[in-house]
Amino acid sequence: MKIAVCIKRVPDMDLRFAIGAGGKALDSAGLKFDIADFDGYAVEAGLRLVEAHGSGEVVVVTVGPAAAQETLRKALGMGADRAIQLSADEVPFDGRAVATALATELKDGGYDLVLFGRMATDSANQTVGPMTAHLMGVPCVTAISKLDIAGGRGTAERQLEGASETVEFPLPAVVTIDEGLGRPRLPSLKGIMAAKKKPLEVKPAQLGAASLTVDSIALPPDRPPGRIIGEGADAVPELIRLLQTEAKVL
Amino acid sequence: MANMFAFAESRGGSLRKVALEAVSAARQATDATGGGEVHALLIGAPGIGAKAAALGRAGADLVIVVEHAGLARYSPEVFAATAADRLRSGGYRGAFFAASAEGRDLAPRVAVALGVSMASDLTGFAFEGDALVGKHPTHIGKIITTVRLTGSPALLTLRPGAVLVTDADRTARVEQGAPALDPAAARVVVTSVGGTGDAQLDLADAPVVVSGGRGLREAANFKLVEELAAAFGNAAVGATRAVTDDGWRDPSTQIGQTGRIVSPDLYVAVGISGAIQHLAGMRTSKTIVAINKDKDAPIFKLADYGIVGDLFEIVPRLTEEVRKARAGH
Numbered sequence: 001m002k003i004a005v006c007i008k009r010v011p012d013m014d015l016r017f018a019i020g021a022g023g024k025a026l027d028s029a030g031l032k033f034d035i036a037d038f039d040g041y042a043v044e045a046g047l048r049l050v051e052a053h054g055s056g057e058v059v060v061v062t063v064g065p066a067a068a069q070e071t072l073r074k075a076l077g078m079g080a081d082r083a084i085q086l087s088a089d090e091v092p093f094d095g096r097a098v099a100t101a102l103a104t105e106l107k108d109g110g111y112d113l114v115l116f117g118r119m120a121t122d123s124a125n126q127t128v129g130p131m132t133a134h135l136m137g138v139p140c141v142t143a144i145s146k147l148d149i150a151g152g153r154g155t156a157e158r159q160l161e162g163a164s165e166t167v168e169f170p171l172p173a174v175v176t177i178d179e180g181l182g183r184p185r186l187p188s189l190k191g192i193m194a195a196k197k198k199p200l201e202v203k204p205a206q207l208g209a210a211s212l213t214v215d216s217i218a219l220p221p222d223r224p225p226g227r228i229i230g231e232g233a234d235a236v237p238e239l240i241r242l243l244q245t246e247a248k249v250l
Numbered sequence: 251m252a253n254m255f256a257f258a259e260s261r262g263g264s265l266r267k268v269a270l271e272a273v274s275a276a277r278q279a280t281d282a283t284g285g286g287e288v289h290a291l292l293i294g295a296p297g298i299g300a301k302a303a304a305l306g307r308a309g310a311d312l313v314i315v316v317e318h319a320g321l322a323r324y325s326p327e328v329f330a331a332t333a334a335d336r337l338r339s340g341g342y343r344g345a346f347f348a349a350s351a352e353g354r355d356l357a358p359r360v361a362v363a364l365g366v367s368m369a370s371d372l373t374g375f376a377f378e379g380d381a382l383v384g385k386h387p388t389h390i391g392k393i394i395t396t397v398r399l400t401g402s403p404a405l406l407t408l409r410p411g412a413v414l415v416t417d418a419d420r421t422a423r424v425e426q427g428a429p430a431l432d433p434a435a436a437r438v439v440v441t442s443v444g445g446t447g448d449a450q451l452d453l454a455d456a457p458v459v460v461s462g463g464r465g466l467r468e469a470a471n472f473k474l475v476e477e478l479a480a481a482f483g484n485a486a487v488g489a490t491r492a493v494t495d496d497g498w499r500d501p502s503t504q505i506g507q508t509g510r511i512v513s514p515d516l517y518v519a520v521g522i523s524g525a526i527q528h529l530a531g532m533r534t535s536k537t538i539v540a541i542n543k544d545k546d547a548p549i550f551k552l553a554d555y556g557i558v559g560d561l562f563e564i565v566p567r568l569t570e571e572v573r574k575a576r577a578g579h
């Protein structure tokens with residue numbers, strides 16, 4: 001089984017963000033980067049599928065600057081076999097532009113399955129996966145939390161609002177991964193050493209034209225600082241009063 | 251003058267609230283750009299056409315009804331081909347989908363089929379000249395990105411709850427349409443939909459969300475949270491990942507970065523520490539109440555009203571007082 005996993009390098013979300021000069025991007029001072037959360041789950045899913053299948057290959061692919069090689073190496077350290085960097089100094093915000101580059105690379109690669117995260121934690125577009133699928137001309141199932149592959153077909157489960165859906169599809173296919181398939185493993189020391197010797201190919205990204213762009217970014221309006229109104233059950237009447245008179249939600 | 255398109259999401263033969271929101275948003279956009287018509291696409295099993303009137307009331311001038319025995323459930327490829335077909339022929343300025351599980355699956359397929367880009371999960375939008383400008387929460391809600399989309403139609407998904415449903419008292423014309431792809435020819439097939447039933451208020455729609463965390467100690471104690479929600483009468487029950495991971499609650503009720511994003515009028519956090527990944531799913535709630543025994547819990551930095559103390563003592567009392575307050579209405 002040959003599997004590609006598309007992964008993105010994103011800022012670590014635990015840090016405090018500031019807006020950079022120009023107002024269109026984060027201030028880079030102090031930022032740390034890592035593989036996007038759901039993409040980690042996608043790598044894990046790919047590794048488990050190949051392990052369960054007994055043979056195959058997991059190829060990790062990213063569109064991004066040279067610094068994104070670090071993200072690829074992390075996935076190699078988890079156990080992926082080789083990596084492809086589709087080189088672009090800047091990753092466009094437009095999902096279709098990124099999808100065009102990925103589809104161009106993956107289309108004739110002979111992959112049984114191409115895995116994506118449900119969404120990138122920074123751009124949060126949730127479009128690159130299904131767009132790449134469409135451009136590749138293969139079936140796509142998004143935001144799945146369970147996946148079984150057997151006999152050239154897949155069965156997946158997706159969470160809806162208050163319900164879940166079971167979906168069946170033939171391979172080759174694109175699947176985007178929510179969590180639920182298993183926590184990403186940490187690269188072992190041995191894995192990290194081995195990753196340094198694994199192949200990492202660099203090619204220019206054939207990005208599509210971008211018609212979705214960023215005008216500006218801002219921090220969300222500050223909430224008023226939190227307020228503790230009291231201790232224990234005795235504070236309940238005061239809470240009720242505030243909910244009625246101040247917040248007007250009761 | 252510009253016509254707008256809205257996709258009317260349904261499930262199990264009923265319209266979802268986000269369908270009315272998409273139509274209402276399209277109505278607002280049409281009215282703001284000099285008038286025009288709102289066309290809603292409603293796809294489902296035979297009988298779904300009965301829901302067209304409700305779309306009219308939300309602001310649709312025309313409802314295109316596509317009924318087919320093979321479309322009782324969502325069928326991504328058929329829905330996408332049918333929407334793309336209509337959008338290609340219609341000269342629409344904008345196309346509105348919900349940023350729901352279904353809408354987020356559908357809209358990107360439609361966009362690439364049409365050869366256009368799209369904007370995701372907007373909490374606000376305006377058409378400016380040849381562009382659509384929208385607000386999109388990114389970076390797990392820690393950044394608000396203003397995006398600009400050019401090209402026509404401008405495809406977008408709207409965050410649930412971002413627009414108020416209008417009551418336009420309009421009677422929509424109905425046109426019968428056909429699926430652009432034979433449902434039997436679809437490669438991706440939804441074979442079943444299981445769920446928590448319709449009786450329960452969906453998290454996205456509920457004006458009040460009461461959520462519980464590991465502070466409840468064990469699954470059985472969640473009944474305290476359920477009773478508080480019941481006392482409000484208009485509340486849905488959410489949970490943290492700590493709790494859904496341990497199997498105390500259904501994964502579909504997890505609030506946060508990797509779960510649902512909610513923005514109710516009132517969010518009550520019971521025994522929840524307030525990890526950043528949880529805050530990502532509820533920080534835009536209008537009013538936040540937190541009950542936690544640890545006065546340094548991060549949730550108190552966000553809570554409009556915090557009570558420090560033992561939830562097992564506070565929550566039953568709160569339930570009782572809320573019940574009384576509600577009875578006084």
Ligand SMILES: Cc1cc2nc3c(=O)[nH]c(=O)nc-3n(C[C@H](O)[C@H](O)[C@H](O)COP(=O)(O)OP(=O)(O)OC[C@H]3O[C@@H](n4cnc5c(N)ncnc54)[C@H](O)[C@@H]3O)c2cc1C
Pocket residue numbers: 037462463464465466489490491492493504505506507508509510520521522523524525526527528531541542543544547559560561562
């Ligand atoms: C990639 C990633 C994604 C994640 N996504 C999500 C997500 O989507 N949603 C999510 O919720 N989490 C998510 N998490 C997990 C998150 O980091 C926290 O671990 C989780 O939210 C903690 O849940 P909790 O508040 O229930 O538990 P805890 O952090 O254990 O907090 C329990 C709280 O209960 C209080 N308490 C205990 N006893 C009492 C009592 N008797 N009375 C009152 N208070 C009491 C304690 O003081 C404590 O603050 C994610 C983590 C990662 C790494």
Ligand SMILES: Nc1ncnc2c1ncn2[C@@H]1O[C@H](COP(=O)(O)O)[C@@H](O)[C@H]1O
Pocket residue numbers: 006007008009036038039042061062063064091095098115116117118119120121123124125126127128129
């Ligand atoms: N620059 C990129 N390189 C590789 N994969 C990407 C890139 N951007 C997005 N993806 C993939 O597409 C998914 C969805 O991203 P998005 O549509 O931006 O939310 C991510 O989880 C990744 O799997």
